[in-house]
Amino acid sequence: MLKNIGILGSTGSIGTQTLDVIRNNNDLFNVIALSGNNNIELLERQALEFKPEIVAVFNEHKADILRDKLFPFDIKVYSGLNGLIELAKHEKIEVLITSVVGMIGLKPTLAAIESGKDIALANKETLVTAGKIVMNKAKEKNIKIIPVDSEHSAIFQSITTKEKKEINKLILTASGGPFRNKEKKDLIDVTYREALKHPNWNMGRKISIDSSTLMNKGLEVIEARWLFDVEIKDIDVVVHPQSIIHSMVEYIDGSIIAQLGISDMRIPIQYALTYPKRIFNNIRKLDIIEVGNLTFEKPDIETFPCLNLAFKACEEEGTMPSVLNASNEVLVNYFLNDKIKFYDIPNIIEKILLKHKKISNPTIDEILYSDSWARNKAKELLKL
Template structure:
């Protein structure tokens, strides 16, 4: 029996993780859950899965939850806030922690889970973007394997399995291109949040959907891949693949390419991260090759979508720059969703914050969090003057 804790259980990845649990009740058991402010859906999850430890974002919501659960004669540990996330992540009974939070808030509980010797099923890419060197070193010290949940990184992970790292020439991350792949730059300035939230292939949370539309999501994945697979940025390429059937590829020194194909369904990489090294049979929709009308590939347009170039720039600069990029982007995306800035202003604000950042190294988690907060404040300041 694999016992799991889920950080972000009411989000897209969290809900799909629970769908996987439902398919394999003999193999998987939920022992801890944490969510943000979606308290009614979270209550329903708690009553269905009966975890030992639960947490919501605020003390008020936690009190409401505790009372609602008591009415059902159910008395788990109830926590809230960042401390609650850490408590769920370090649940004694859990063997695997699924980090499905959105944003850098996942950093501290993920590190706590590693220190508690929990295997990490990582869907929170911002953790490795903001603190890749620190987190991977910490995982190595505790002999913890970080299992990627993102479809692209899961694909790379699977294509690398059993191969010598020295035989790898490069990895290629595929990007759908988002909903505005063919839109003229002048029209991109008119994009509304409602338009940007309509992804052509995937059903995801708001923040990651906007990141996909700007191609910042692919930039964050480039930085994440650098740390997951210990590669140089020169060995990580991005290609736009609108059909989202090939999830990523590895090119080897002999000219061979291994590609991972499948339906655009996040339950598949989630299941593999939980079942690894086994592959469990399921009843999910299958890819029918004879129904494919074609697989196409394009170079990403960095003029219309400069966020990808900014991510490469920050990654190559190293130090605190990726943390700055990530934090500034989070603030800019939230401002766009609130209607305070335009779509094309998102990368502009990120670039300004990067320009104002004084390059510095990172030695510990507190320094990472301090840089993260500085970048958020700086982005907010710039937005207030827009």
């Protein structure tokens, strides 16, 4: 039996790599639904290749264009947020890959969980902003949430017990990004072009900037707190520049179990799709002798304050992570457009967090309101 797959964000980095995995295993998977935002040319090519039943385009104008192009092929085209939600609820989908960037993924993911789909999660914002609500809903519906991010996939694979009390801590590894070993004075005038040059991973623009500030690792810490139901004090971050060990789990007896592999997102994507089974692939295998040395360092939170801001937001919980995430998203966009400097990102995020009146146990609407508030506050502080 083919496993029926839906992909939210099929034109992005994770989405295209997911389709690469499916393309190489077309005897195992059937694509039911695809979604994109602006790149309808690529989405059209994907639709014609994989023949999904439905396609959703967040940009409503572009949805109209694509609808005309796909009409002869009997592929339905939905639009807007409601279109993404309808896609997520499609009755034939068994596993939904959520790889859209931003808060846009939250409501469709919740809709998928409500309708009984397992989730292969590659959208950080879903758990960063609403982790408590999402994980409680998944538990209530007996839904599996399988992480796609390499670090969370590594932890998922390294947890060998159902007894949470046997786990001492989770250790998330970070490459250190393109500015590892730089001092604060070296980064004052760096450009977004320099920040995009990640040494190990091929990622989208936004996540590449987050990696350069270490905010990406901070968001992963918040995700891990909810995904694996651990306290924030039981999560550590270590810089591991080789990106061979993708993360580790330390147990109360002193044992540490780690997952290793080359830096290729298709490996955790494939595992999320085939879980609990593993299948062969033609991806280059890790040669541990060739690697030679594995090294580890403490993260420099003075040079990269975004990591510390994320830990603090996670400790406070409530709407603080949503505000952190939203303000960061706005500021990264400005940085990518040459409108602000590198350190404006953490400096303005900190100001916004201090101005925010936290809601301790927010509803989804309150989370979305805090997201909107933070975006407006960022623009107000920048006077842009």
